[in-house]
Amino acid sequence: MRKLILLIFFCLPAIAAEHPGMDEFVARAYAEFGLPEEQVRTLLAGAEYKQSIVDAISRPAEGKPWHEYRKIFLTDRRVSQGIEFWRENRALIAGASEKFGVDEEVIVAIIGVETSYGRNTGGYRTIDALVTLGFYYPQNLSSDRSPFFSKELLQYMQLANEESLPADEITGSYAGAMGMGQFMPSSYREYAVDFDGDGSRDLWRSTPDVVGSVANYLNRHGWQKGQPVTRRARATQGAAFDKIKRDLRPSLTVAEWEELGFSSSSELSPELPAAVLKLVEKDRNSYWLTFKNFYVITRYNRSPRYAMAVYQLSQEIKEGMGES
Numbered sequence: 001m002r003k004l005i006l007l008i009f010f011c012l013p014a015i016a017a018e019h020p021g022m023d024e025f026v027a028r029a030y031a032e033f034g035l036p037e038e039q040v041r042t043l044l045a046g047a048e049y050k051q052s053i054v055d056a057i058s059r060p061a062e063g064k065p066w067h068e069y070r071k072i073f074l075t076d077r078r079v080s081q082g083i084e085f086w087r088e089n090r091a092l093i094a095g096a097s098e099k100f101g102v103d104e105e106v107i108v109a110i111i112g113v114e115t116s117y118g119r120n121t122g123g124y125r126t127i128d129a130l131v132t133l134g135f136y137y138p139q140n141l142s143s144d145r146s147p148f149f150s151k152e153l154l155q156y157m158q159l160a161n162e163e164s165l166p167a168d169e170i171t172g173s174y175a176g177a178m179g180m181g182q183f184m185p186s187s188y189r190e191y192a193v194d195f196d197g198d199g200s201r202d203l204w205r206s207t208p209d210v211v212g213s214v215a216n217y218l219n220r221h222g223w224q225k226g227q228p229v230t231r232r233a234r235a236t237q238g239a240a241f242d243k244i245k246r247d248l249r250p251s252l253t254v255a256e257w258e259e260l261g262f263s264s265s266s267e268l269s270p271e272l273p274a275a276v277l278k279l280v281e282k283d284r285n286s287y288w289l290t291f292k293n294f295y296v297i298t299r300y301n302r303s304p305r306y307a308m309a310v311y312q313l314s315q316e317i318k319e320g321m322g323e324s
């Protein structure tokens with residue numbers, strides 16, 4: 001019996017080497033990027049299905065209501081570490097802000113929310129994450145995102161080729177995001193920059209590359225430096241709550257929202273395009289006017305709670321910097 005168990009044990013890697021839909025993926029990798037079949041098969045064969053990854057995607061923090069979500073990211077520690085990170089990299093962050101036209105505090109806050117300024121970049125092998133979610137995406141979730149993850153797996157293999165990265169060793173989040181800014185492979189290929197000029201884009205070890213890449217990402221998605229991100233709104237009792245959309249692309253002006261019952265006490269141009277966001281607080285809802293820059297943060301992560309956490313963290317860090 002023991003012999004049989006041992007035999008099964010040693011056979012496991014061979015069993016794990018087969019993934020459903022693998023042949024189709026290999027053909028696609030060749031058709032789209034000319035990736036050699038053998039290279040793709042070897043990488044896939046070395047990848048393992050991880051139940052922990054399936055469990056993690058089934059209960060992401062984004063599912064929490066805002067008042068619980070906020071507590072994860074808006075901590076005294078994350079604020080003080082942000083101030084420390086900004087002070088240590090002052091010239092660098094100022095340079096990236098200047099070059100890419102992005103507000104400094106937002107660059108800092110994104111790196112803070114993503115990885116606590118590089119302290120926690122994730123311990124899952126990226127190849128395992130992308131194979132698990134690309135080939136074994138749980139069917140009980142509301143939408144099947146396996147096409148997204150197989151596309152990212154393809155991008156990952158191409159990225160590894162282009163940047164000479166060890167594709168079987170790299171680690172990151174359970175969803176395949178990598179480095180201090182948690183870039184998905186397609187974003188890495190498209191938006192990462194070599195900001196220290198050493199000839200390679202290294203989002204794990206080069207803080208300049210990370211800071212430049214985050215700033216470039218926001219720039220390319222339309223960041224408007226010095227413009228507002230979001231403001232608290234007051235909703236009248238008869239406000240047109242049915243006009244609030246999930247899509248946070250600014251669709252009406254501040255003046256138009258005011259007519260619909262959502263106003264802000266901040267000084268805002270009446271012509272400024274805005275959307276309205278509702279967040280679930282502990283015992284009531286809060287309403288926010290959100291602008292183009294808020295929408296740009298949701299291009300980094302689609303959750304409006306994520307964008308609000310980044311914004312509020314950025315403000316607390318900025319305030320802390322001013323006090324010193």
Ligand SMILES: [Ca+2]
Nearest residue numbers: 194198200209
């Ligand atoms: Ca570099």
